[in-house]
Amino acid sequence: MTLEYAILGFLNYEPLSGYDLKKVFDRSIKYFWHADQSQIYKTLSRLTDENLVKMEIHEQTDRPDRKVYSITPAGQEKLYHWLAHPFPMQASHSSPLVQIFFSGQVPDETVLKKLDETLTAMRQQMAVYDLVPDQIQDFTAMAKSKRELFYWFLTLEFGKRNLQMTIDWLESVVTRLKNKDYSTDIGFEKEIDLP
Amino acid sequence: MTLEYAILGFLNYEPLSGYDLKKVFDRSIKYFWHADQSQIYKTLSRLTDENLVKMEIHEQTDRPDRKVYSITPAGQEKLYHWLAHPFPMQASHSSPLVQIFFSGQVPDETVLKKLDETLTAMRQQMAVYDLVPDQIQDFTAMAKSKRELFYWFLTLEFGKRNLQMTIDWLESVVTRLKNKDYSTDIGFEKEIDLP
DNA sequence: TCATTATATAGGAATAGTCCTATATAGGAG
DNA sequence: CTCCTATATAGGACTATTCCTATATAATGA
Incomplete structure (x- = not known):
């Protein structure tokens, strides 16, 4: 699942919240990988369960608390493994x-x-x-x-x-x-x- | 849904069963639209419900009966409409x-x-x-x-x-x-x- | 003052597609 | 004689993605 790796890729630059991720997607890879907001939140939950990212709550008084996610060593390993492997390049559906x-x-x-x-x-x-x-x-x-x-x-x-x-x-x-x-x-x- | 139109396109050449369709897919458009066998059968049921194709049972004694599908006028109209409209060509996910x-x-x-x-x-x-x-x-x-x-x-x-x-x-x-x-x-x- | 935008998260339903399995029979290869 | 292939259909579970909605608050602009 490419979205997982895209999220890991961004978190490997710096820790971000789900909201931050949505914004960074829309200013960069949205041209070739559009991510729905609700899908980002769901995937972050799953990545947390799989121990590929970890979550920290940053409390805020004026707005809902931020849940800031950062990549774990296991997540980095998985990302680097994916980046090293050849890609298909031929889309199976056109x-x-x-x-x-x-x-x-x-x-x-x-x-x-x-x-x-x-x-x-x-x-x-x-x-x-x-x-x-x-x-x-x-x-x-x-x-x-x-x-x-x-x-x-x-x-x-x-x-x-x-x-x-x-x-x-x-x-x-x-x-x-x-x-x-x-x-x-x-x-x-x-x-x-x-x- | 492209698979619907692909099925309508083939049935517009000649009536075919689900089994025939799977074979014809694999000898032609599978390079850019792979269709799973079970998906073909499910889509044929849906197309029948929507009155875009009609089904005729051809009885056989040696093997399970063939369900032969043919395109309806409504199905042809929908196919021609789709074929006439511009395509996106830019894949949204790569x-x-x-x-x-x-x-x-x-x-x-x-x-x-x-x-x-x-x-x-x-x-x-x-x-x-x-x-x-x-x-x-x-x-x-x-x-x-x-x-x-x-x-x-x-x-x-x-x-x-x-x-x-x-x-x-x-x-x-x-x-x-x-x-x-x-x-x-x-x-x-x-x-x-x-x- | 009222509407919109921005910040922030998340559930539910629907659609699309993949994978696995079940059912049933006939013919051919080893 | 058994296994494999071909013919023929279809259900169930799962994954990926989209769309819609709900919740909550602050700042900006008309």
Whole structure:
């Protein structure tokens, strides 16, 4: 469960409350791992039960008491183990690809309209990515080294590369559809028989 | 729920049983939408309740009776509606990116070892993708037109482009890590202060 | 003064997906 | 003769995630 490790990762920087964690999520990894507030609290309880984090109550008079969580040696060990192991990188579920697969069941005009709308949304998203570094300056100011910052920005870099690749691909699909070029570029012996 | 639409999509080609659906999933979209057998049966029941598919029992003496499902006009309408609407394309959860984000917490040697193993696995995956067209020939033979086949192969094309993009990116990350080049290429005013 | 935002925690219901198991029969391999 | 595979369906338990709601108080802004 990735959320567990994300929480351990943040607590390995410094002790935080559930509320703090929600804020730090929303200013950093929410672009590729959105965490619901209630899920953070539930996961913190479970991590405490498993002895991977420990909790300290900081009393407050004006507001509800803060429950500040910090990582335990067992939690650190588990985090480092996870960080050292190779990742899958190939998502096992992609809803957009399912749509593409069945798109032969609707007319090309419908598909072209959809792809056009998707491309517009993606170009806007690219503009949003360009603004991210400015918007998270207060967060990046927390970085303790250039190296730490480097890894944080790698995630943004990947997001942009991934988006650009998708835009390029969709544009090439649009071109082929407009030209009614349905070739599969794969030696398919029945190609001549098919209408 | 994408699985619903995937089932509707297949039933829009021809009526199938739950068992047939599992087989057809495993020979086609399992690369980007794996479906558990028990989930298929549960979803078929729900689709029947919602009047999106209808069921017919085909009696058999040697084996348990087949329950053959076919799409209803309401189901077709829902499918076409879904196929016409733009897709998100940006996955909201990416476990590998969470790992990258926190990789500053382990030494570069650990990261390099992991990336190397990941790259090896990805190059093997690329070889697997190259074999797919041959392995699914009996499935592609079902295609009724070049156009239908075109959309099917688009999903493979995207898978390969996506993988190649990721490989290229990881290779560039490896190069930078080996050179200890931690620049973020983004105007960061504190760059000089950081160790 | 009234509404909104911020601080702070947490339970309940619903949805999605995985894993394991049960039932029933036929044919083929070793 | 037994084990495995294929055909065919489906329930139960569990995990992950989302959505909605409840509780409590202080500060800010219109």
